Amino acid sequence: MTNPAYFPQLSQLDVSGEMESTYEDIRLTLRVPWVAFGCRVLATFPGYLPLAWRRSAEALITRYAEQAADELRERSLLNIGPLPNLKERLYAAGFDDGEIEKVRRVLYAFNYGNPKYLLLITALSESMQMRPVGGAEVSSELRASIPKGHPKGMDPLLPLVDATKASTEVQGLLKRVADLHYHHGPASDFQALANWPKVLQIVTDEVLAPVARTEQYDAKSRELVTRARELVRGLPGSAGVQRSELMSMLTPNELAGLTGVLFMYQRFIADITISIIHITECLDGAEAASKSPFPI
Amino acid sequence: MTNPAYFPQLSQLDVSGEMESTYEDIRLTLRVPWVAFGCRVLATFPGYLPLAWRRSAEALITRYAEQAADELRERSLLNIGPLPNLKERLYAAGFDDGEIEKVRRVLYAFNYGNPKYLLLITALSESMQMRPVGGAEVSSELRASIPKGHPKGMDPLLPLVDATKASTEVQGLLKRVADLHYHHGPASDFQALANWPKVLQIVTDEVLAPVARTEQYDAKSRELVTRARELVRGLPGSAGVQRSELMSMLTPNELAGLTGVLFMYQRFIADITISIIHITECLDGAEAASKSPFPI
Numbered sequence A, B: 001m002t003n004p005a006y007f008p009q010l011s012q013l014d015v016s017g018e019m020e021s022t023y024e025d026i027r028l029t030l031r032v033p034w035v036a037f038g039c040r041v042l043a044t045f046p047g048y049l050p051l052a053w054r055r056s057a058e059a060l061i062t063r064y065a066e067q068a069a070d071e072l073r074e075r076s077l078l079n080i081g082p083l084p085n086l087k088e089r090l091y092a093a094g095f096d097d098g099e100i101e102k103v104r105r106v107l108y109a110f111n112y113g114n115p116k117y118l119l120l121i122t123a124l125s126e127s128m129q130m131r132p133v134g135g136a137e138v139s140s141e142l143r144a145s146i147p148k149g150h151p152k153g154m155d156p157l158l159p160l161v162d163a164t165k166a167s168t169e170v171q172g173l174l175k176r177v178a179d180l181h182y183h184h185g186p187a188s189d190f191q192a193l194a195n196w197p198k199v200l201q202i203v204t205d206e207v208l209a210p211v212a213r214t215e216q217y218d219a220k221s222r223e224l225v226t227r228a229r230e231l232v233r234g235l236p237g238s239a240g241v242q243r244s245e246l247m248s249m250l251t252p253n254e255l256a257g258l259t260g261v262l263f264m265y266q267r268f269i270a271d272i273t274i275s276i277i278h279i280t281e282c283l284d285g286a287e288a289a290s291k292s293p294f295p296i
Helices: A017-030 A037-042 A049-059 A064-073 A085-094 A099-129 A168-180 A186-192 A197-208 A214-231 A252-284 A286-288 B017-030 B037-042 B048-056 B061-074 B087-093 B095-126 B168-180 B188-193 B197-208 B214-232 B252-284 B286-290
Strands: none
Touching: A017 A049, A017 A099, A037 A049, A037 A099, A037 A252, A049 A064, A064 A099, A064 A252, A085 A099, A085 A197, A085 B048, A099 A186, A099 A214, A099 A252, A168 A186, A168 A197, A168 B168, A186 A197, A186 A252, A186 B197, A197 A252, A197 B252, A214 A252, A214 B214, A252 A286, A252 B252, A252 B286, B017 B048, B017 B095, B037 B048, B037 B095, B037 B252, B061 B214, B061 B252, B087 B095, B087 B197, B087 B252, B095 B188, B095 B214, B095 B252, B168 B188, B168 B197, B188 B197, B188 B252, B197 B252, B214 B252
């Protein structure tokens, strides 16, 4: 695989055995229709993802975690104006209400899941860096589990366009949206939007280009990372695996690499949370973009 | 090695052969008395550091790179007051002028080198993420090489305290200063200051604790990362290795890990540049802290 669009990962369609069950359990527990790019990359480190997930699932399925994700989602509105009217732009590009509704479902599914993944990756990163996660005193109400399984009306597995097999045009779009964020590759969110190349082009050039990596955007991303750290310290149970525990299981460069990958995806997912909520705000307004689309 | 203080790296005293020459060439070319923590971690990825350094040295020894580092250093002043008077604090702790001068030499050596490493790691990270680095039109004056070798008056190799072999007290100090920054381990700068545990304790608790990871600190760190990206695009020659070129040389998790490690250290070194300049400002004032201590 020497395609420049390739970034090492185990795709959702290529896993089997323990990794397949881990991927499925992540989707069912977080109630989301995809395994995050970050997790698919973590899956390339032998043994880590299944272990780390087993150690985290119980804390992540609590009402505390659901409310923490709701808070992060609400904080993610950029408040940068003027906002382009995305619905008008899509009409003008020839999309009808039925097609727009399909795009909306994709955006809402990612809006639901992104802040949950931010919590998960933050917990994994803090543990890897040998700082305490979870174990706080939490009321029994917040300690309770939320129902496992996808919310009604959510597709259980969203189709993601594989950049390495896409047309040159779509590869270019995916590269452009990643570079706009100074990311190493396109988020799953953009792989899903790439099913409508024209939509991806419009959100990239007209919705995201004016805001991504501006001072205000970076300050918001920093706020999310900072707050996510505080929130994972308050989880009712522990989450993640400490670096010292992995020393006999991984090689030195795997240990270092894992630390870097977790650090990078914590910030990556904070960015993407902001970007997708910004797109949704341009489609349906601030209220719809910042509330949980699938409240418990 | 299951010491929790251990982070995978090749220490400066443990390298031989090609890696030893690479380490030496990095120190001589950048004119600094240490190989950065980030580079020592990169050295655990087979073949990467010697190759990446060979591809970068020529661009990094130019007057352009020296001036770019000078600019980053000048931008690094935090302007957060009131500043503790570090000299008074050290006198009060029993240090005399001779000892303070030794500490000063260490701080100035790191102040000289940190922004240079920020440029190097930024160039390596951008290349790894498949974005262009260098190759800009630059005047012949800025394209010229600066002298190779340590500046007069600089120790050629600063002794760094190995956290895994340090006393419990020093281990605790090193962990505290790393956690204060939400870092995965202590910078070389703090390993050097750990030769005077009382100094490390004072700068941690009185100089850095009030500022590290504040909004202003994070905004400054973001400014340095953003500006370093622009500066490496303007380098007179290319630097780093593109991810696609490494695909046959590294395993998938090594490729992913390297991307994460570079991303993490770019931000790590921006932070440390700010922190050490802040300490120096508290010792000798803003002017001394932000100017090149070894101008060409």
